Amino acid sequence: MTITAATRRKVGNTGLELTALGIGSAPLGGLYADVPTAQAVEMLEKSWELGIRYFDTAPMYGLTRSEHLTGQVLREHDGSHAISTKVGRLMTTERAGRKLPPEPPKNPLDPGWWNGLPFREVFDYSYDGVMRSYDDSQQRLGMDRIDLLYVHDIGRVTHADLHDHHWGQLTKGGGFRALQELKAAGNIKGFGLGVNQWEVIRDALEETDLDCCMLAGRYSLLDRDAGETFLPLAQKRGVSLVLAGVYNSGILAAPKGGRKKFNYADADPAIVARVEALRTVCEGYDVPLAAAAIRFPMRHPATTCVVIGAKTAAQLAQNVEWFNTDLPETIWADLDRALENA
Numbered sequence: 001m002t003i004t005a006a007t008r009r010k011v012g013n014t015g016l017e018l019t020a021l022g023i024g025s026a027p028l029g030g031l032y033a034d035v036p037t038a039q040a041v042e043m044l045e046k047s048w049e050l051g052i053r054y055f056d057t058a059p060m061y062g063l064t065r066s067e068h069l070t071g072q073v074l075r076e077h078d079g080s081h082a083i084s085t086k087v088g089r090l091m092t093t094e095r096a097g098r099k100l101p102p103e104p105p106k107n108p109l110d111p112g113w114w115n116g117l118p119f120r121e122v123f124d125y126s127y128d129g130v131m132r133s134y135d136d137s138q139q140r141l142g143m144d145r146i147d148l149l150y151v152h153d154i155g156r157v158t159h160a161d162l163h164d165h166h167w168g169q170l171t172k173g174g175g176f177r178a179l180q181e182l183k184a185a186g187n188i189k190g191f192g193l194g195v196n197q198w199e200v201i202r203d204a205l206e207e208t209d210l211d212c213c214m215l216a217g218r219y220s221l222l223d224r225d226a227g228e229t230f231l232p233l234a235q236k237r238g239v240s241l242v243l244a245g246v247y248n249s250g251i252l253a254a255p256k257g258g259r260k261k262f263n264y265a266d267a268d269p270a271i272v273a274r275v276e277a278l279r280t281v282c283e284g285y286d287v288p289l290a291a292a293a294i295r296f297p298m299r300h301p302a303t304t305c306v307v308i309g310a311k312t313a314a315q316l317a318q319n320v321e322w323f324n325t326d327l328p329e330t331i332w333a334d335l336d337r338a339l340e341n342a
Helices: 037-049 065-074 127-141 156-170 175-184 198-204 230-237 269-285 289-299 313-323 330-341
Strands: 008-011 016-019 021-024 054-056 082-087 089-092 120-123 148-152 190-195 212-216 240-244 303-308
Touching: 008 303, 016 021, 016 082, 016 303, 021 313, 037 065, 037 313, 054 303, 065 082, 065 127, 082 127, 089 127, 120 156, 127 175, 148 175, 148 212, 156 175, 175 190, 190 198, 198 212, 198 230, 230 240, 269 289, 269 330, 289 303, 289 313, 289 330
Parallel strands: 021 054, 021 303, 054 082, 082 148, 148 190, 190 212, 212 240, 240 303
Antiparallel strands: 008 016, 089 120
16 A cells, blocks of 8 residues: 555554654744744645644644644644644743742753743643643643643753653653543543653653654664664554654755754764765655655654654645655665665
């Protein structure tokens, strides 16, 4: 069966289906550049028109702006979509007399938001924190259902020396228990982690069963870090994977000679050289490098869908075209060799 962007794929035993291509809404929060409301709405409407029915958001994206925009559009449609958001960050405001925790250290993977709303994030992975986050997200979305909840950015990359504290909130402090209760009550269909590190998903599987996890940037045409041990583990444990960051922050979709980012930072020459080796192979087949990049994760049976971010309707349409490109089977072995020899 030929997979297209609109193909529906099952999420484990949850009864939920996601389209093979989903929308990640971090750009709608102003990631790297301002995204006006009309432009964001147009992009989301275009995705619906092209058959995409899975949408992912998070309180962090634009400090709640993305959830507001995503809900605004989806509420006007027929409810045939699936939606996920995230827990782990509560949003608050600075007010006179209010005692807030110290400002968390700057996450090196967080580039900030150009047009975020006037809130401040407070990390909270506890039972009460998860329950409050779930309620807050329903109100921002304007919806009485959320299909999937991901624990957002748990791990040492984000939290450094505070990781053990936050991990304790999630485990001993009842965060996972809250997610289990929400699922058992039918409030959500499944839960998992939404992270940049596969190792922390592995650790979470020692604590609880997970339905679906979003992993960004660790299994891509360029970065195969999760392929050897983690993806087989996820498949064995019945964890559906939603793979984000398939362009590794844009380098696999950037035009030749353009500015290139890898893992949220400017790419070093060694990474650029590897990308150009991959590009040369694709040019030999007369296919865009981005088309190979967006389809690569779907080759592994642990992958349920790929999620991409787009700022405009035109960018979204281009991504759908790349996803739907018919690629010759022989290209994959040639790409593997090019990466090994670069």
